[in-house]
Amino acid sequence: MVTYEPGSSLAHGFDPRAKLAFQGGFAAAAFTHVSVRGLAAATLLALAVLATARLSLRRVLAAFRFPLVLLALAPVFAAIQVGPPWIDLDAAVESARLSYRVVPVLLVSAAYVRSTPVRESRAALQRLVPGKPGRVLGAGVAIVIRFFPVLVADLRRIRAAMTARLGGERPLSDRMRIVALGGVERAFDRADRLALALRARCFAWNPTLPALAFRRRDGALCLASAALALSSLI
Amino acid sequence: MSTDTDSVELVGDRTVEDIATAALLAALTAALAQLSFPYPLSPAPVTMQVFGVFLAGIVLGPLWGPASVVLYLTVGAIGLPVFANGGAGPGTLVGPTGGFLLSYPFAAALIGAVVHRGSSLRDPATVSKPVLAGAMVAGTLLIYAGGAAGLMIVAGYSLSDAVIAGAVVFFPAEAVKIAATVAVARSGRLPSR
Numbered sequence: 001m002v003t004y005e006p007g008s009s010l011a012h013g014f015d016p017r018a019k020l021a022f023q024g025g026f027a028a029a030a031f032t033h034v035s036v037r038g039l040a041a042a043t044l045l046a047l048a049v050l051a052t053a054r055l056s057l058r059r060v061l062a063a064f065r066f067p068l069v070l071l072a073l074a075p076v077f078a079a080i081q082v083g084p085p086w087i088d089l090d091a092a093v094e095s096a097r098l099s100y101r102v103v104p105v106l107l108v109s110a111a112y113v114r115s116t117p118v119r120e121s122r123a124a125l126q127r128l129v130p131g132k133p134g135r136v137l138g139a140g141v142a143i144v145i146r147f148f149p150v151l152v153a154d155l156r157r158i159r160a161a162m163t164a165r166l167g168g169e170r171p172l173s174d175r176m177r178i179v180a181l182g183g184v185e186r187a188f189d190r191a192d193r194l195a196l197a198l199r200a201r202c203f204a205w206n207p208t209l210p211a212l213a214f215r216r217r218d219g220a221l222c223l224a225s226a227a228l229a230l231s232s233l234i
Numbered sequence: 235m236s237t238d239t240d241s242v243e244l245v246g247d248r249t250v251e252d253i254a255t256a257a258l259l260a261a262l263t264a265a266l267a268q269l270s271f272p273y274p275l276s277p278a279p280v281t282m283q284v285f286g287v288f289l290a291g292i293v294l295g296p297l298w299g300p301a302s303v304v305l306y307l308t309v310g311a312i313g314l315p316v317f318a319n320g321g322a323g324p325g326t327l328v329g330p331t332g333g334f335l336l337s338y339p340f341a342a343a344l345i346g347a348v349v350h351r352g353s354s355l356r357d358p359a360t361v362s363k364p365v366l367a368g369a370m371v372a373g374t375l376l377i378y379a380g381g382a383a384g385l386m387i388v389a390g391y392s393l394s395d396a397v398i399a400g401a402v403v404f405f406p407a408e409a410v411k412i413a414a415t416v417a418v419a420r421s422g423r424l425p426s427r
Contacts, residue, residue: 155268
C-alpha cells in the first residue's frame with residue numbers, strides 16, 4: 001500500500017497546490033491522448049514522476065493490483081460478443097487502450113500520495129476553498145482519508161464472518177443488506193466516538209494550518225500542468 | 235509562518251457530529267465502492283458505492299447528505315483510489331463515467347428532500363416503504379440521466395446508446411440495491427438525528 005512517507009525527494013519539495021494542479025493537468029492530457037504515441041508519452045512522464053518521488057514501480061503496481069486486474073479484464077469483456085463472430089478483436093484493442101490510459105494517472109496519483117502529508121492536502125484545499133465550506137471540506141477530507149482503510153477492513157471482516165456462516169449462499173440482496181448494515185453500524189459507531197474525541201480536543205473553525213510555501217518551482221510546475229491540460233484541447 | 239492568533243472559535247456540538255458522520259459515511263461509500271463486480275454488458279462497473287449515496291440522503295438529509303457525497307468525490311479527486319474499481323484522480327470525474335459521479339450529490343439531496351420533507355430530520359425507520367423506494371428510484375433516475383449525459387458528452391455516444399449502455403443494463407442490479415437499502419433503513423438500527 002502506498003501512503004505518505006517523510007522524505008527529501010524532489011516531489012516532497014513541491015507545494016501541494018502545485019502538485020494538485022499537476023494531477024489535474026496530467027489526467028486531462030492522459031485521458032484525451034489515447035493514440036499509441038500519447039500513451040507511451042504519458043507512461044514515460046508518469047515513470048519520471050515516480051522517480052522524482054523515489055517510488056518504485058513494482059511497489060505501486062503491487063498496491064494497485066486489484067484495480068489493475070479489473071482494468072485488464074475490460075478488454076476481455078469488450079471482446080466477447082453475444083453472437084457470431086463471438087470475438088471482436090477491434091473492440092478489445094480499443095477497450096485496452098481506454099483501460100491503459102488510467103494506469104499512468106494511477107502512477108502519478110501514487111506519487112502524490114507518497115509525497116504529500118494529509119495535513120498539507122487539507123491545508124491546500126482549505127486555502128483554495130474560502131470560508132466555512134473550505135474548513136468543513138479540509139477537516140472532512142482528512143477524516144475520510146484516515147478512516148477509508150479502517151472501513152475497508154471492517155467490510156472485509158463482515159464478509160468473512162458472513163461467508164464462514166455460509167452467508168455466501170444467500171441471494172444477492174440478502175448479502176448486500178448484511179454487509180451494508182454491518183458496515184453502516186460500525187461506521188456510525190466510529191462517527192460517535194470520533195465526534196466525542198473531536199469535541200474533547202477543542203475542534204475549532206480556525207485551527208493553525210501547516211505553513212505552505214509557494215516557490216518559483218511550484219509556479220513552473222503549475223505552468224507545466226496548464227500546458228498539459230491545454231494539450232488535451234488540441 | 236502564518237498563524238491564526240484570534241481566539242479559538244469552537245465548532246458547535248451538533249455540527250461536530252454532522253461533520254464526523256458525513257465524513258464517516260463518505261469513507262463508507264469509498265469502502266463500499268471497492269465491493270464491485272464487472273458487468274460484461276456495460277462499460278461502467280456495477281458497484282455498491284450508490285448504497286453510500288442512498289444512505290447519505292436517508293440518514294443525513296438534504297443538506298449534510300450531499301456534503302458527505304462531495305467529500306467522497308473530493309477525496310477521490312485528490313488521488314485516493316476510492317472510486318469504483320480503485321479509480322482515482324480528477325481524471326475519473328471528467329472521464330466517461332464522470333457523469334454518474336457528478337450527479338451523486340444531487341441524487342443525495344433529492345433523496346434527502348423526499349425522505350425528510352424539509353430540513354428537520356426524521357427517523358428513517360418511521361418512513362414508509364413506498365416513500366423510501368420512491369425517493370431512491372427518483373435518485374437513481376437522476377444518476378442515470380447524469381450518467382447518460384456524461385457518456386454522450388465525453389465518449390460521443392448517441393442518446394439511445396447512452397441510455398442502453400449507461401442505464402437500462404443496470405436496472406436489475408439497481409432494484410436489488412434499492413430493496414436492500416429499504417430493508418437497512420427500516421431495520422431501526424440507523425441513528426435518527
